[in-house]
Amino acid sequence: MNGALHEVGAVQEAGHAAGCADAPVLRQRGQREVFCGLTGIVWLHRKIQDAFFLVVGSRTCAHLIQSAAGVMIFAEPRFATAIIEERDLAGLADANDELDSVVGRLIARRPEIKLLFLVGSCPSEVIKLDLSRAAQRLSRSLAPAVRVLSYSGSGIETTFTQGEDACLAALVADLPTTRARRLLVVGALADVVEDQFRRLFAAIGIADVDFLPPRRAADLPAVGAGTMFLLAQPFLADTARALESRGATRIAAPFPLGAEGTTLWLRAAAEAFGIAPARLREATGIAEHRARTALARHKAMLAGKRIFFFPDSQLEVPLARFLARELGMRPVEVGTPYLHRAHLAEELALLPAGPLLSEGQDVDRQLDRCRAARPDLTVCGLGLANPLEAEGLATKWSIELLFTPIQGYEQAGDLADLFARPLVRRLKLAV
Amino acid sequence: MQLTLWTYEGPPHVGAMRVATAMRNVHYVLHAPQGDTYADLLFTMIERRDRRPPVTYTTFQARDLGGDTAGLFQQACRDAYERFRPEVLLVGASCTAELLQDDPGGLAAAVGLPVPVIPLELPSYQRKENWGAAETFYRLVRALAQPAAGTARARPRCNLLGPVALGFRHRDDVAAVTALLDRLGADVHVTAPLGASPADLATLADADCNIVLYPEIAATAAQWLGRSFGMPCVTLPPIGVSATRDFIAEVARVLGLDPAPVLADPGTRAPWYARSVDSTYLTGKRVFVFGDATHAIAAARIATAELGLSLVGLGTYSRELARDVRAAANAYGVEPLITDDYLDVEKAIIAAQPELVLGSQMERHVAKRLGIPCAVISAPVHVQDFPARFSPQMGFEGADVIFDTWVHPLMMGLEEHLLSMFRDDFEFNDSAAPSHIAAAPAPATLAWAAEAEQELKKIPFFVRGKARRNTETFAQSRGLSLITVEALYDAKAHFAR
Ligand code: SF4
Ligand code: SF4
Numbered sequence: 001m002n003g004a005l006h007e008v009g010a011v012q013e014a015g016h017a018a019g020c021a022d023a024p025v026l027r028q029r030g031q032r033e034v035f036c037g038l039t040g041i042v043w044l045h046r047k048i049q050d051a052f053f054l055v056v057g058s059r060t061c062a063h064l065i066q067s068a069a070g071v072m073i074f075a076e077p078r079f080a081t082a083i084i085e086e087r088d089l090a091g092l093a094d095a096n097d098e099l100d101s102v103v104g105r106l107i108a109r110r111p112e113i114k115l116l117f118l119v120g121s122c123p124s125e126v127i128k129l130d131l132s133r134a135a136q137r138l139s140r141s142l143a144p145a146v147r148v149l150s151y152s153g154s155g156i157e158t159t160f161t162q163g164e165d166a167c168l169a170a171l172v173a174d175l176p177t178t179r180a181r182r183l184l185v186v187g188a189l190a191d192v193v194e195d196q197f198r199r200l201f202a203a204i205g206i207a208d209v210d211f212l213p214p215r216r217a218a219d220l221p222a223v224g225a226g227t228m229f230l231l232a233q234p235f236l237a238d239t240a241r242a243l244e245s246r247g248a249t250r251i252a253a254p255f256p257l258g259a260e261g262t263t264l265w266l267r268a269a270a271e272a273f274g275i276a277p278a279r280l281r282e283a284t285g286i287a288e289h290r291a292r293t294a295l296a297r298h299k300a301m302l303a304g305k306r307i308f309f310f311p312d313s314q315l316e317v318p319l320a321r322f323l324a325r326e327l328g329m330r331p332v333e334v335g336t337p338y339l340h341r342a343h344l345a346e347e348l349a350l351l352p353a354g355p356l357l358s359e360g361q362d363v364d365r366q367l368d369r370c371r372a373a374r375p376d377l378t379v380c381g382l383g384l385a386n387p388l389e390a391e392g393l394a395t396k397w398s399i400e401l402l403f404t405p406i407q408g409y410e411q412a413g414d415l416a417d418l419f420a421r422p423l424v425r426r427l428k429l430a431v
Numbered sequence: 432m433q434l435t436l437w438t439y440e441g442p443p444h445v446g447a448m449r450v451a452t453a454m455r456n457v458h459y460v461l462h463a464p465q466g467d468t469y470a471d472l473l474f475t476m477i478e479r480r481d482r483r484p485p486v487t488y489t490t491f492q493a494r495d496l497g498g499d500t501a502g503l504f505q506q507a508c509r510d511a512y513e514r515f516r517p518e519v520l521l522v523g524a525s526c527t528a529e530l531l532q533d534d535p536g537g538l539a540a541a542v543g544l545p546v547p548v549i550p551l552e553l554p555s556y557q558r559k560e561n562w563g564a565a566e567t568f569y570r571l572v573r574a575l576a577q578p579a580a581g582t583a584r585a586r587p588r589c590n591l592l593g594p595v596a597l598g599f600r601h602r603d604d605v606a607a608v609t610a611l612l613d614r615l616g617a618d619v620h621v622t623a624p625l626g627a628s629p630a631d632l633a634t635l636a637d638a639d640c641n642i643v644l645y646p647e648i649a650a651t652a653a654q655w656l657g658r659s660f661g662m663p664c665v666t667l668p669p670i671g672v673s674a675t676r677d678f679i680a681e682v683a684r685v686l687g688l689d690p691a692p693v694l695a696d697p698g699t700r701a702p703w704y705a706r707s708v709d710s711t712y713l714t715g716k717r718v719f720v721f722g723d724a725t726h727a728i729a730a731a732r733i734a735t736a737e738l739g740l741s742l743v744g745l746g747t748y749s750r751e752l753a754r755d756v757r758a759a760a761n762a763y764g765v766e767p768l769i770t771d772d773y774l775d776v777e778k779a780i781i782a783a784q785p786e787l788v789l790g791s792q793m794e795r796h797v798a799k800r801l802g803i804p805c806a807v808i809s810a811p812v813h814v815q816d817f818p819a820r821f822s823p824q825m826g827f828e829g830a831d832v833i834f835d836t837w838v839h840p841l842m843m844g845l846e847e848h849l850l851s852m853f854r855d856d857f858e859f860n861d862s863a864a865p866s867h868i869a870a871a872p873a874p875a876t877l878a879w880a881a882e883a884e885q886e887l888k889k890i891p892f893f894v895r896g897k898a899r900r901n902t903e904t905f906a907q908s909r910g911l912s913l914i915t916v917e918a919l920y921d922a923k924a925h926f927a928r
Contacts, residue, residue, distance in 0.1 A: 033471070035469055059440075063445065067469055067472065076774070081435045081436075082432040082435075156527070383469070385475065386480065387475060
């Protein structure tokens with residue numbers, strides 16, 4: 001791992017023509033400072049409004065979710081943890097019976113729940129509690145009122161946004177089949193963004209569009225050989241594979257971040273549906289122009305500034321591409337927990353050569369690199385942000401990029417603002 | 432399996448982190464998967480700490496499970512020692528690693544580091560955060576404390592035990608109690624865990640007594656110090672005027688000092704404020720108390736004996752100290768509530784119909800939802816529980832802080848009551864700004880008729896601003912350009928629905 005640092009030099013040499021497509025990647029295996037996949041519940045439960053997420057795990061899992069969600073003003077949240085206790089481990093209680101009774105009580109209290117996810121955790125996986133069997137069993141006993149699915153959000157299997165991937169992949173297995181030629185947009189988006197995209201697709205001439213995940217369990221889209229799917233998020237490797245195994249075809253595209261990203265994303269869909277470029281331009285021109293105007297306002301603050309990404313959400317590469325190309329920022333290191341070459345191919349080609357690409361983490365070494373680079377802005381998790389600020393480095397918390405609507409034309413300015421604000425703030429403060 | 436929607440306490444290793452993070456020159460190697468690193472943000476975000484907690488997580492993954500997680504753990508110990516050079520290394524497992532049975536203690540010992548390694552066995556499936564903190568502190572003290580060196584000195588010295596990271600006002604309590612002891616003629620020898628190094632713990636027995644500020648965290652360690660070195664111990668947390676007086680008397684007795692001068696001139700306004708006539712309205716107001724045992728018991732005493740409120744409920748989530756809370760509840764003639772399910776607490780609050788709730792951040796949310804005034808008295812903490820200003824709970828200064836913080840929401844409550852017709856407040860609707868943020872002037876198109884302006888003046892001054900804003904919002908939403916008396920009352924009816 002020490003030797004890996006020498007790769008930094010090699011990176012600068014990397015080919016210019018194809019952006020970062022062939023850039024070497026620094027792979028690190030050390031302490032990772034990232035959330036596990038359970039965190040996805042925080043945004044997924046808001047998206048699917050009649051779903052309940054039941055983590056089968058430990059007090060740590062329960063504490064993680066409530067800490068990641070912050071103290072929220074909820075009457076009763078639509079997520080909970082079935083905490084495994086000593087008696088479950090000692091075999092005094094049959095874990096499956098216990099789980100059935102917890103679910104029974106839960107459903108009795110929350111009759112509005114239509115879709116229940118049993119979410120696996122590290123402890124449930126280490127003790128080999130088979131949640132997919134439990135889900136089938138419970139689905140049978142609760143049908144037709146409640147559908148029960150399972151996926152793993154465990155920290156030994158999933159990193160942060162991979163929890164959403166696992167959740168959506170579980171949904172895919174349960175989708176009805178169709179042969180119709182339809183567009184499927186995959187990845188949780190804020191409702192407002194989803195509505196904007198729906199209008200844009202309609203204007204382009206793609207009327208048959210579904211979104212996964214849907215807002216309600218009853219609205220699960222159908223998939224099949226006619227389905228063309230467009231990923232709205234870069235972290236959906238398993239979901240894409242599951243869709244492909246149902247016969248669907250992925251439309252390769254960059255991700256809809258920024259004006260350019262959104263246009264290229266829409267264009268990929270338009271091409272796949274045989275729509276003339278002129279029609280696309282006509283449908284998107286005004287919104288794209290609005291987005292570029294919004295971005296221009298932030299350019300003065302961001303252009304030329306050096307930015308460093310700690311690995312977190314897998315959004316790092318598309319974000320770096322957006323910030324570099326549309327705002328003139330200079331990425332120094334782009335860390336990502338997992339670099340999916342195929343899904344990021346278009347992104348990597350667009351990302352100007354130069355930054356160190358790193359995959360995985362060894363947090364102390366990465367902090368050393370960050371301190372040495374002294375970037376103007378560091379994108380990192382909440383555990384690192386204040387300590388870096390205290391060292392004089394401006395930071396942007398990455399989790400906000402998942403909780404805030406950032407995709408599409410109308411959000412491009414907001415997205416730029418998320419990065420500009422920490423810098424603006426520093427200029428304002430005189431204390 | 433226990434169905435948990437929200438929990439007052441985290442797992443026991445988070446308690447260990449609260450001890451390690453509070454101290455200097457200690458590092459904790461935790462055998463845990465990557466997601467467990469979330470715990471760092473509790474310290475860096477809630478407490479706004481400027482450094483990462485001194486914790487190295489092994490972050491093993493599924494693919495390591497078949498292989499060598501033990502080797503991974505040993506490598507993490509070596510790397511952590513090399514990088515951080517602590518005086519002491521704490522080692523342990525979180526819930527997942529506990530199932531792997533890798534034996535962190537044995538593995539770390541085998542690495543042969545040149546510093547003491549203290550293994551922590553914190554059963555994640557039985558115990559919780561406060562227990563974990565207490566056990567960690569006890570293990571540290573037990574491993575490090577040496578017999579007294581017996582140096583002579585002019586003033587007696589005490590140890591302040593129990594303050595940790597993420598404690599409810601611990602930092603300020605330490606300052607308040609230190610100042611109080613100084614007035615009494617005693618010095619603080621070591622404050623621990625907060626700010627102490629392992630070397631400081633080694634000298635604990637050099638003090639003349641131990642003062643346990645937070646029994647949840649320091650009782651076990653203090654008992655051991657008592658047994659091992661014959662150190663006397665004072666466990667009367669000085670929260671409230673009467674408890675502070677008891678505390679002073681007891682410390683003075685143990686140390687052979689004269690408490691009279693401090694007791695004669697306590698310098699607190701709370702007792703007089705409580706007696707002043709404007710506090711009459713507090714009499715018999717119904718109060719519900721829930722929190723950790725120490726703060727809950729103290730709050731019950733202050734509420735009843737120092738503010739003249741009526742206690743209608745008392746409870747705790749600390750099962751370790753449930754007995755003390757039961758005894759206190761029985762003494763006040765209320766049903767003790769021992770639970771870590773906030774929905775049970777909510778049920779009890781609804782049933783007790785209190786006019787004031789004293790609890791943790793969760794009770795604050797519950798109370799807000801129910802429209803009942805509330806003040807926070809206990810962990811689990813929230814970023815608001817680390818105010819920029821000095822706000823201890825302990826000592827006479829703490830008593831004054833408590834008087835202000837508890838009585839203030841009751842006044843607000845009075846205001847809320849008058850305002851039930853103007854409910855469109857930010858507490859109920861987050862799109863409206865609170866009235867203490869200057870209201871935007873009415874748009875030019877909106878004018879007040881003279882009689883309406885007159886009528887507005889009849890509304891008590893402290894709710895007038897809000898009434899004005901609400902009426903204007905209403906008028907705008909109806910497209911009115913002139914606000915008449917009629918419109919004012921339409922608005923009132925509208926917001927009272
Ligand atoms: S990393 Fe594993 S044990 Fe920790 S919170 Fe996530 S699922 Fe639970
Ligand atoms: S808006 Fe401000 S002043 Fe008005 S009741 Fe709420 S807190 Fe008090």
